[in-house]
Structures are given as structure tokens and as C-alpha cells.
Amino acid sequence: MPSFFPWWVVVTHFLNLFFLLLLMRSGLEVLSAFPKLYWDDNCPPGREWARFSKKMYGADSRKPWSSLDEEESWSPVVALPGRKNLGLGRHWHFMTVQFWILTGLVYVVLVFATGYWHYLVPTHWSIVPDSLRAVGTYLSFQIPPRIPGEPFEAAQKLTYFLLIFVLAPLQIASGAAMSPTVLARFPWFGKLFGGKQGARSVHFLGLCAFAAFTVLHVFMVIVHNLPDEFVLIVLAGHGSRALTVGVGLAGLFLVLLFHVVITWFSLRYRRRTQRLLGFVVNPFEKVISRSLTSRQHLAATDISPYHRVNGYPPVGEDYDQMVTTEFRDYRLAVGGLVENPTTLSLEELRGLGETSQTVKHNCIQGWTAVAQWAGVPMADVLAHVRPTAEARHIVFYAMDDKGLTEAEGRYGFFYGSIPIHLAQQPQTILALEMNGEPLPVAHGAPVRLRVETQLGFKMVKWVVGIELVHDIDQVGMGMGGWREDQQFYANAAGI
Template identity: 60%
Template sequence: MPQHYPPLVIITHLLNILFMVLLGRSGLEVLAAHPKLYWSDHCPPGRQWLRLSRKEFGSDSRRPWTSQDEEESWNPVLALPGRKNLGLGRHWHFLTLQFWIATGVVYIAFAVASGYWRYLVPTSWSVFPQAVRDVGTYLTFRFPAQLPGEPFNAAQKLAYFAVVFLLAPLQIATGAAMSPAVIGRFPWYAKLFGGKQGARSLHFLGLVAFAAFTVLHTAMVILHGLPEGLAKILLGSAEADHALAVGIGLLALALIIIVQVLATVASLRSPRTAERLTGAIAGPMQRGLSRLLPSCQRYRRSDISPYHRVNGYPPTGEEYERAARRGSAGYRLVVGGLVEQPAAFSLDELRALGTQHQIVNHNCIQGWNAIAAWAGVPVARLLDVVRPLPQARYAVFYAMDDKGLTDGREGRYGYYYEAVALHLLRHDQSLLAMDMNGGPLPVEHGAPLRLRVENQLGFKMVKWVRGIELVERVDHIGRGRGGFREDQQYYANPVGI
């Protein structure tokens, strides 16, 4: 039996604990935005298999509601950072994810290069019945013997193998299956898990499995003898100084707690600083997915969801309501800014540019999704008419809804807008939609005109569009972050995952 654990195994073990806690807490913050889990991509209200909320809404409710009404505010002790901070929770999650994967890659590379993998991977079928016997031994409150020449017994070996080579890859795979860019480019991929909601449910169950393993693993270390166990894990040998091992263990635990507290407090007290720092690391992954993975979805009419949630209440005011009653007669879409040919289009003039139909999967940042048929003019055709100037990099879509009137949350005000990079708008399935599911676009879904960018999350797809401005930079618009949600709720821009 080896007398020590290699130092790199010890280091990656401690880093893994730190990153797993950050991932778990930030993942709970993301879950709080839509604390309901489904096996169907239609997300039918009231048909979830798990609801971590007392709120319940129905598709036939007489009182209007939106998906934001389903959001929960979870305690910062549990979620990172807590208190309805979905944007910051996502930043922390994707930042930590990259470090966690890097730690795992280093660990596995070392295990393969050094031969340590033999302690983790079963090399004989005999280990399976032995593991069953070991579990039985534990149930009789005795400790099973270690495998000959190895640091673990059979049950431990199978548990570590399952966590390292099955559970961790499953978490990464199901996480990717929730990305609008990934499933937009490879619709078959999400179907491997039963759709996005199947992947989301499995991802949550994976979190529960990690938590259960951590509790059980910690309990076993304590029962086997905490000082001796810590000496093995932290100093590489059971014969090492037990007092020193316990001291290092307590210090490591204190550091992990301190990092959690600092991350939470800093995010809640200085959210913009936290967003900038975490986004600087997490942002390149978002931009890369958005640029490299254009949507090519092709769903069937039979796939269309019977109920499609909405996010955000329609604009208020007599002018919009009067226009909606007239079927948007007199509506003009104004397009200007850095273009050679500024223009204003009626709905009929937009249709004359040529319409396109697509049945695609709408992915909301809160976690729900729904499939619908959309028809309208490809944004690329509109851009060809107005001819962007060479320095134009973004198109800013301005909406008709004043969030100070339709949102009502403290500190949120101003008209909704979002800036989208021009290269995303030239993707084949970027659309200015005028119809939905074979009929005129409903008011709640953005009539008279809404944007569709199918490899992005739903908040980028501006509803009730009244104008488009092409610009070189976005730092002079709103609060300078590229969109209303980015300004007010610290979301990322763009959002390919």
C-alpha cells in the first residue's frame, strides 16, 4: 500500500472543494430564478416534477403573470450571491466552471501520467461484488479492508471512479445542453438528455449527488479517524503529524469559508465591480459560443409548445394600446445611426423585403424554454437595405415599454433596449418577427415587431421594437453595458450560454 498521496492530488483535492462550493451556491442562485424542474421542453405550468417555491401559476390564470413573477429570493448563506441576483450568479458560475474544469484536467492528466489512475479505475470485475460486500460491512458498523496494495477499499474505489469519471463529466455535458448556442447549432445534442429541461433536471440531480457524496465522504473520514484521515489527505501519510494535519485542515476550511463570504459580500455591496471582474474571465466563453455556433434549428409543427411563457408586461399608455387595437396600423420602424440609407418601414414594407419562417426553441435566461413558429424578415435583409457604415459594430434595438411603469421594481427605470453585435444579426435565423404560430404576433409576445436571435438567451430578443440604431460603441447608451438587463441586473452581453 502506498504510504502517501502525491502532492498534486492533495492540491487539486482542496481546489476542487473550493470550486465545487462556489459552483453549487452560484448554481442555486441560477435555479432561484425559475425554481421548477420539468422533463418536457414545453415547461407546462403546474406540471413540474419538482417545485422549490410556494408560488404556483397556471396557463389558464385570469390574472396576467410573467415568468419573472415565479422568481424566488434565496438567502445569501445558501445562494451566491442571493437576493434575486441572477446575473451575478451566472457570472460566478461560469467563472468558477472554467477553473473547476482546469483543475479536473490537471488531476486526470497527472493520474494517467503517474499511474495513479489504477487506484481510481476498476481493472477487474471482482471489485464490484467486493464493493457490495464492503457496503454490507459498513452497515454492520465495521470498516472493510483496503484492496491489496491500494489506498481504498472496493466501495471507496467505485465511489471515486463514479464521481471523477461519470458524475463530473455528466455535469459538464448537461450544462452544455442548456446553452442556446450549443443546442441551436446542434439540436440533437440536447435530445440526448431528453431536451433542455431533461438536461436541467439531470444537472440538478447531479448537484444533489455531489452534495450527498461530500456529506458521506466527510462522515467516512471522521468515522475512520479524523486526524489519521487528514494526515493522509493533507500530508500524504497516515504516520505524519496528526496535530499539524488537523491544523492545516481547519485552516483550509476557514479559507474556503472566507472566500465564500468575501464573494457574497462583495457581490451584494459592489455588484457592478463584481460583474466587471467575473465577467472579464467568463465573457470570452460567451462571445466565442455566440460567434462560432449560429443556430440551424429545424423543429416540426408538432413540436410547438401548447403554452409559451412570456417575460415582461406589455407597454402601458393610450398610444400603444390604441395602436394594438388597430393592428399596429400606422406603425413605422425607424432605422438610423451609422448607415448609408436611414429609413422608416411599415409592416407591409418589411414584409415586402421577403419573409422567412422558422420553428425554434426559445431559451429564457431564467431557465424555462418553449418551442414556437416565427415568421418575419431576416435582419440581414434589412441591413442590406440601410447599408451599415464600416465602423458600425452593434445594432441597438429600442422598445416601447418603459420599465419604470411595467416592471415596478425599485431602481429599475427607462425604456427597454438591447445592443446586439452585427455579426450575430447576420446569422440565418436572426429575424424581425411579425407572426407567431401561424397568426399575427400577440401583444404579450411583442406585437407589432420583435427580434429573434436564436443562439442567444431570450432577454436579447427585444419585444415591441420601435427603432434600431447602428453604433460603433455602446458605452454612451443607457448605463453603458449594452442593454437594459446588463445595466440594471448585471447580465452578460452576449449570452450564448
């Protein structure tokens, strides 16, 4: 049998605390973008089971509203980095989760390789009534006896088992069940949680469980004799109490200092943070996006009664005139690295091909909705213009000037890009209709992109031009899209 606290338990214990705090703070930043929780993937306004905002919006509201209006700006004291920085919060979250999972895998391997699992894994159902008796003993202000030959009493052992082998895997699984790429390729996986919103709610409750455990764990360390427990946790039982206290407090101070520094750095140098974290996050997202293809086939009965929108339509006489004339004079320009550059009216565009699909929309803020989209497969558009061998990315230009429709210090016409391999997937289309009707203005009329393995911000609305390019470095600010340029999102959006 290994000693009670071998060195690898001490190291992984500290790393788990370190990574969990990063995950919690960055997770709160992600939550602040859509501070509401549902069990229903339709996300009906006003029907959330939890709301962390005073803002109220209804499906029948007389004043037009966008899901961006629901976003909250939370303090950097609790959120990483805070102040409406969803893109950077996601970067921190997805960077950290990879190291947290790696730490957990190393821990589990060592648990079974060293025999430490005897301390953590119950071998008889009697652990349940024994744990209840132990809890009753604690409530009587007494300390229950340890299991003979083991370092924990029954309630501790059962709690650690549930935390390591149930709660942690559940957090990983529910996180994966929020990925648009995973849900598009494996629709059955999301159904295990009742849909993406169920997974999102379970994920939040898991965060609360980890937070509650941390508080309770610290309290129990105090109850069980703080000085001796501290010596075990910090230095695996080696060293004096004074040395242990010094090392432990220094470690906690460094963790606090690290969070202060990264929060300040993230808010002060947002582009640098985006690039630095992107070295870890972007390859992971790109692999997922490339390897999985959407296989969604939802029924008409699944269509959401209300479908949110993200952002406001273009403003100005030119667009208003097109709406008035039902887009008769609209022309879509397709050029760049193609052999057959062309300009298409809506009728000419429809003539290239036709498809229809009922799928789930996944907004980066967290909300979902189901709709039927009909339009032209991007593969047919590419076949018509014939990309050259140098073409690697497709850029979609929109008619909405975000300096007029969003402001908040941001500017420029919206655009987005996807790698050419995504455009060739069967469910990547230029949508012209929604739920059997011409595409509504709020949802991108006359043309919007649909890429069902990606988050909604990649699905450019009000498309007026398409350009095939070799690299996206020379487009806009070089990050691959307006949200990537201005709000520091990741260019790949499969998770």
C-alpha cells in the same frame, strides 16, 4: 507506484472542494430564477416534477402573469450572491466552471501520468459485488478490508471512479446541453438528455449527488480514523497531527471567510462584480456566440401548447391606441451608422423579405418553449439600410418603460444590442407572426427580435427603433442592454 496521497492529489482535492462550493451556491442562485424542474421542454405550468416555491401559476389563469413572477429571492447564506441576482449568479457560475474543469483536467493527466489510476480505475467486474459486500460490512458497523496492495476498499474505489470519470463529465455535458448556442447548432446533443429541461434536471440531480458524496465522504473520513486521514488529506502524510489540524482548520476557515467576503462584495458592489467576473466570462461567451450558427428545424408537432412570456407589455395610451388600430400607424425607425436611414411601416417591413422558422426559445431563467416565428431576416433589413464600415453593433429600442412594468427599483425604457455578425445569421429575424397568427401583444407585437443562438432577454420585444453604432459604451449605462445595465447580466448570452 506513487505514494497514497502525493502533493498534487492534496492540492487538487482542496481546489475541487473550493470550486464545487462556488458552483453549488451560484447554481442555486440560477435555480432560484425558475425554481421548477421539468423533463418536458414545453414546461407546462403545474406539470413540473420538482418545485422549490410556493407560487402556483396556471396556463388558464385569469390574471395575467409573467415568468418573472415565478422568480424567488433566496438567502445569501445558501445562494451566491442571493436576493434575486441571476446575472451575478451566472457570472460566478461560469467563471468558476472554467477553473473547475481545468483542475479536473490537470488531475486526470497526473492520474495517468503517475500510475495513480491503478487506485481509481477498476480492471474487473468483480468490483461490483465486492463493493456491495463492502457496503454490507459498513451497515454491520464494521470496516471492510482494503483491496490487497491498494489504499481503498472496493466500495471506495468504485465510488471514486464513478465520481471522477462518470458524474463529473456528466455534469459538464449536461451543463453544455443547456446552452442556447450549443443546442441551436447541435440539436442532437440536447436530445441525449431528452431536451434542455432533461439536461437541467440531470444537472440538478448531479449537484445533489456531489453534495451527498461530500457529506458521506466526510463521514467516512471520521469512521476510518479522523486524525490519520486528516494528516493524509491535508499534508500528504507529512507533519504532526497538531500541525495538520491547524493547517486544515485554517484552510476551511479561509474558504468560509472567502465566501462571506465575495457574497458581501457581490451584493454591495454589483457593477464592480459584473465587470471583474466579466473579464473571464465574457470572452468565453463571445467566442461561442460567434463560432456557432443556429440550425434548428423543429416540426409543427413540436410547438408548445403554452408559451411563457418574460415581462409585461408597454402601458400607456400611445401603445393601447396602436393595438386598437392593429398597428396601422406603427413605424419602425432604422438609423445610425447606415447609408440609407429609413422609417418603415409594417407592410414596408414585410416587403424587405420573408422567412419562417420553428425553433426553441431559451429564457435566461431556465424555461423553454417551441414556437413558429415568421418575419423579416435581419440580413435583408441591413441590406436595405447599408451599414457603414464603422458599424459594429445593432441597438434595438423597445416601447416598454420598465419603471412602469417591472419597478423593483429599476427604471427606463428597455433596449438591447447584438454584434452585427449575429444579425447576419440566417435565423436572426424581426418576427411579425407567431404560430401562423399576427404577433400577440404579450410576445412583442408588432415587432420583436429573434436571435436563436442567444437567451431570450436579447430578443427585444415591442421594437420601435433600430440604431447601428460603433460601440455600445455610450448607449444606456454602457453595458449593452437594459438587463445588462439594471440586472448585471452578461452582454453575450450564448450560455
